[in-house]
Amino acid sequence: LAVDGLHDFDSGPPMDGSEYLRRVAYEARQMPNVMRAQVIDERAYTSVTESVNTHTVVRDDEADLAPPIWATPQREWTRRTVGDFSDLRVRIARTLAMRDSAHESGAYPANHDRRGWQTLCESEHHPLLSAVLALDAVTCAYLLRYVSSKLHKFGYEYSASNADTDIVNEITRLTRWFFALSARVDLPLDADTSASIRSAMKGAARTRMFTTSEHDPAIPHLNLALAIGGDYFKQWKSSAIAE
Numbered sequence: 001l002a003v004d005g006l007h008d009f010d011s012g013p014p015m016d017g018s019e020y021l022r023r024v025a026y027e028a029r030q031m032p033n034v035m036r037a038q039v040i041d042e043r044a045y046t047s048v049t050e051s052v053n054t055h056t057v058v059r060d061d062e063a064d065l066a067p068p069i070w071a072t073p074q075r076e077w078t079r080r081t082v083g084d085f086s087d088l089r090v091r092i093a094r095t096l097a098m099r100d101s102a103h104e105s106g107a108y109p110a111n112h113d114r115r116g117w118q119t120l121c122e123s124e125h126h127p128l129l130s131a132v133l134a135l136d137a138v139t140c141a142y143l144l145r146y147v148s149s150k151l152h153k154f155g156y157e158y159s160a161s162n163a164d165t166d167i168v169n170e171i172t173r174l175t176r177w178f179f180a181l182s183a184r185v186d187l188p189l190d191a192d193t194s195a196s197i198r199s200a201m202k203g204a205a206r207t208r209m210f211t212t213s214e215h216d217p218a219i220p221h222l223n224l225a226l227a228i229g230g231d232y233f234k235q236w237k238s239s240a241i242a243e
Helices: 017-029 042-053 075-098 114-123 129-134 137-157 165-184 191-209 219-232
Strands: none
Touching: 075 129, 075 165, 075 219, 114 137, 129 165, 137 165, 137 191, 165 191, 165 219, 191 219
16 A cells, blocks of 8 residues: 655554554565565375365375274273363363462473473383473473374384383383373364374374284273374374274
């Protein structure tokens, strides 16, 4: 829009529309005359457009990572687990609302000390409720993304041939922290945290796919993580079967 007069940045915030437009016009004149955009791959664009137009959205890897029959949870178990988890989130939220925001000095790392929390997560096999309550929302989301990345990576390193006690213990530790942090994290999830949970589900599903027996001790922990990430956070397609 055309406007008369010169801009005046020294007068503080613009007091009327005309002054605002003068400043916008001045800033526009500082921009280069030529802007470069990345070239779009028309074939990829066409492929995505056709997929959306025909409603054939592909949930990558879900079909390929389907669990063996012995590792597939019952639908009723999944429903009950998600219900109990939802109740736990409510109890934690109420506890956070009633407690003092300051936790015991020296008991846990400060919330800005992300490396300290990572070290605690790596060293503690059983996350304590007091640790979960000590986290603020930002640090909790960060730590959940950190644990999710570990679960995702683990899915590509695990195979039935190396499933010794140490490996099962590592699965147990990661899924327990995933559960605990998921019970604390604020909703709605931001895009990065949602994506990290989905990547964790890929890792957990891939690990579960390599199990060779219903007696594999890792199965209950993997199914728990997949129930939370898939059926509660909706980041993975449920593989539960009816009883």
